[in-house]
Amino acid sequence: MTDNTQFAVNHSDSTDKLSQVFDILEKTSIVVFEWSIGPGIPVKYVSKNISSYGYSAEDFLSGKIDYWDFVHKDDAEKTKKIIYEKRASRAKEYKHIYRVVCKDGSIRWVEEWTIWERDENGNPTSEKGIIRDITEQKETAIKLQLSEERYRKLFENACALICTFDKYGNFISINNACSEITGYSKDELKNMNIFDLLVLKESQKKSYKKRLWDLVSRMQNKNIEVTILNKNKKRIILEGRLIIIDDNYFTSEIQAVLQDVTLRKEAENKIYHLSYHDKLTDLYNRAYFDETLERMWKLKQFPYSLIMGDMNGLKSTNDFYGHKTGDKLIQAMADILRKCCRKTDIIARIGGDEFAIILPNCSGKEALKICKRIKQMCMQYDDDEIKPDIALGYSTIEDSSKTNDDLLLEADRRMYLDKACIQKI
Structure with a gap:
């Protein structure tokens, strides 16, 4: 076979292969162009x-x-x-994205890849070049961008923190x-760091960090209530949810969505306080006394003692x-009881002139000492207008062989005996 024949065969093969490539391309969305210089x-x-x-x-x-009529009018000048x-500029190739107008007037996004062949002078x-229809990808990207913008606006302008x-507590993003x-x-x-804001003792920070890591490792969202200290050193109570955000099980961040509930919590605490405290003396009330006494029996927190008290002279003072x-006299009595009792004792005003004291981990002997202290302080009270005085009785539960009813009856009996003695005097 001569060289010319071999060349003809090779050229024919190349042409066939090129034709096959073009046949394949024409079955895709890639349109091939060649433009005149x-x-x-x-x-x-x-x-x-191009029929697509x-x-x-x-x-x-x-x-x-004209090709420039094919390009969308808002993109034509920039593309030109x-x-x-x-x-x-002697560039060899360039990629560019713009819009084109179809014959039916619809608009599509295309990516153009242009290649220049140049002579020795450049x-x-x-x-x-080729143009590839990327409308679907572009519209998806635009929708994603719009969605991100909407989320960003919601994020920035939300009332919630x-x-x-x-996972170490370092801030990544913060809204207004x-x-x-x-x-x-x-x-x-x-x-x-988030732990710079939380109101925690140093000993608590370690356990909180561990709990945070546990949440992350278990991919577990959690409702939380935390107290932070703001820049002005004011305590703020926050309530909300921790949301673990992961990317293919590789945790990238934790999101906290929290509401300032300080005022609500203060109101709740005030309501709770009022529901268990006497308004005049700020001592515990009958409801708290009854619940505490019942709880101590159920938990078998023996020994504990009880002092029952009934003020003397309140009716005559009122009259x-x-x-x-009369209110001043009641308040004076409440102050005396506070001064004579231990910090762990539960002092309650359970009636108009009636008081009761629960003394945890207290023997009858200790309860009697407290009764004597109260009596002595009443005698030493120095006020020309009022003179606090109270009849007292005590009782102790050492074990479950005795009930709270027994405790109350015995304390009441001793109190009435004390009152009878005072009245005789």
């Missing part, structure tokens, strides 16, 4: 699958459709400028409410000096 951008070649945009190859080859600049001799931090509630700027917070003076 010169003024404008006349089309020398376009693959038949509603045009025929002849529309472009005949000049019936870039292509001409790249053509003049002048372009050939300008070829929203922040994200890593986070800055407003804590009193720290976003820049300050980004240089802080002769008025209820304002």
Whole structure:
């Protein structure tokens, strides 16, 4: 076989292979173009699958459709400028994204990849390229961007404190409410750790960090209530949820969505306090006394003692000096009981002139000593207007052989004996 024959065979094979490539390309969304080098951008070649945009190859080859008319009018000038600049800058290739207008008027996004062949002086001799329909990807990206923008606006403008931090507690992102509630700027917070804000003893921080790591390792969201100290050293109570955010089981961050519930908690605490305290003396009331006594029996917290007290002279004080003076007498009695009892004792006003004291881990002997202290302090009370006095009785439970009813009966019996003695005097 001669060299010419071999060349012809090789050329024929190459042409066949190139034809096969073009056949394959025309079955895809990739459209091949070749443009003339010169003024404008006349089309020398376009693959038949340009029909997917509603045009025929002849529309472009005949000049019936100018390529710049194919490009969306809002993108045409920018695209022209870039292509001409790249053509003049001796670039070999360039990728660009823009919109095109289909024959039916619909708009699609395409990615163009342009390749220039140049002579030895760098002048372009050939300008070829492909355009690929990326409408679906672009619209998805736009939707994602819009979604991210909406989320960012919600994040920034939410009334709730929203922040994200890593598993070590270092802040990653902070919304406006986070800055407003804590009193720290976003820049300050980004240089802080969540544990810098939490009201915790140093000994508690270690256990909290462990609990945080446990939540992360178990991928477990959790409702929480925490107290923080803001920049002005004011305690703020926050309530909400910790949400573990992971990427293919690789935890990247933890998000906290929290509401400032300080005022609500203060109101709840006030209501709780009022429900278990006497308004006049701020001692515990009958409800708390009954619940505590029952709880101590159920838990078998033996021994414990009880002192029952009934004030002397309250009715006559009210009758002769008025209820304002009577209230002063009750308050004076409450102060005496506080001073004579231990910090662990539960002092309650259970009636108009009746008091009761629960003494945990207290023997009868100790209870009697406290009764004597109360009596002595009443005698030493120095006030020309009022003179506190009280009849007292005590009782002790050593074990479960005795009930609270027995305790109350015995304390009451001793109290009435004491009152009878006082009245005789």
